[in-house]
Amino acid sequence: MTTQTDLLEFFKALAEPKRLKIAGILAQSPHAVEELASLLQLSEPTVSHHLNILARAGLVRARAEGHYSIYELRTDRLEHMAERLLAKDTLPALAEDVDMHAYDRAVMRNFTRPDGRLKSLPAQRKKLEVVLRHAASLFKPNKRYSEKEVNTTLSRLHDDTASLRRGLIEFKLMHRANGQYWRTE
Amino acid sequence: MTTQTDLLEFFKALAEPKRLKIAGILAQSPHAVEELASLLQLSEPTVSHHLNILARAGLVRARAEGHYSIYELRTDRLEHMAERLLAKDTLPALAEDVDMHAYDRAVMRNFTRPDGRLKSLPAQRKKLEVVLRHAASLFKPNKRYSEKEVNTTLSRLHDDTASLRRGLIEFKLMHRANGQYWRTE
C-alpha cells in the first residue's frame, strides 16, 4: 500500500517527456529553474511544476543559492527504486490488496440459483474449474467417501452428479482408489 | 532518442494505478483478460486497453489458449529496464538532444544591443558568467596578451573593460602573470 503509492509516484514522475528530460539534464549537472526553462523552452512556472512533482517522488532536491534554486538529481533515490524493481517480492506486493477470489465469486454467482443449486455446469474450463473447486470444498480433507456418499453430497449442487464426480477426478481435486474417494490437503 | 521513447513508454505503462496492479497480479501468475476484469472490477475492454499499453512497453505477453488470451509478465524485460536505470550513462543520454547552449544564447540576446555591444554588465553571477565566457572567446587560446591588448579587445563589448577583465580572472576564464594575460585550452 505504501509500496503502491511510492512506486506509482515514482513512475508518474518520470512518465512525462519534459520531466524525463529534466532528469537527464540534472544527471549531468545541477541547474537553476531559469536555466532549465531556457533549455526546455518552457515557462518558469511550468518547470517549477515539474520539479515539484519530481521532488515529491524524491528524485530531485533543491538547494538555495542566492535567490536561485539549484536543483540536483538524487541518484541514490533513483538507484534505490531500480533495486526495488529488481527485488523479487516488490511486484507481487502490489497485488496484495486485490481480492484474489473476486473472479471465483463472480462465476459462482452467475451459475447458482437463489436456492444454492447450480443452474448448469459451465462449458468453459476456467469456469468449470471454479465450480469444481467449490464442489470439492463440500468434502472434508483426507476423509474417505464411498461413491454413493459422493453422489449424495454432489446432488445438493446439481443432478448430473456423474459429470461433477468425473470433473473432480480429472482436475485432480479429488482422488479415487479401490472404489473410495478422498480430497487431499 | 530511442532511449527516450523506450524509457518513456516503460514509465507511462506503469504510471497508472490499475496497470501497476495488473503487473502485480501477473507477477504472481498469468491470467486471462476476463479474470483480471473481475479482480480489478473493470470492464473487459478497459483491461484489454491496459494490457495493450503494457504489451507495447514490452512488459507483458499474450498467449492464446482456447479462446482465452492468457497474459504473462515479462520479468526479463522488467529486469532489463531496471538495469538500464542503474547504468551510469542512461540518464545523461536523455538530454543529448537538448541544446545545452540555449540558456547562454538567451542571456546574450538579452544583454546585447543590435550593434553587438553589451547594454550593461549583468548583476547576477550566472548571467555575468555567460557574458564573460563570451568575452573570453574573443581571445585565442594559449596566446599571450598585454593588458593594453586585452582592454582593446574587451572595449568592443563594453566601456567598462576593467570590470570585464577582473571578472575574467575571477571566474578563471583567463589567467595573469607578469603583466601578461592568456586563455587556456
Place this chain on the structure above:
DNA sequence: AAATTGATTAGATGGATGTCTAATTGTAAG
C-alpha cells in the same frame, strides 16, 4: 528604501487518456 529579479502560487484552458457501451472478430460448444 526602492527597484529588480528568480521562484513559486493561483487560476484558466486545451489536450491527453482512462473508462464505458456497442459492434466486430474469432474460436469452441451444441
Place this chain on the structure above:
DNA sequence: CTTACAATTAGACATCCATCTAATCAATTT
C-alpha cells in the same frame, strides 16, 4: 451449422494534467 462466448476494436464521454498568464513571495542590487 448455428449458437455462445472471450477478446478486441470503435467511438463517446469525463477526468486528469501540462501549460500559460497574472499575481505573490523572497532576496539581491542600486
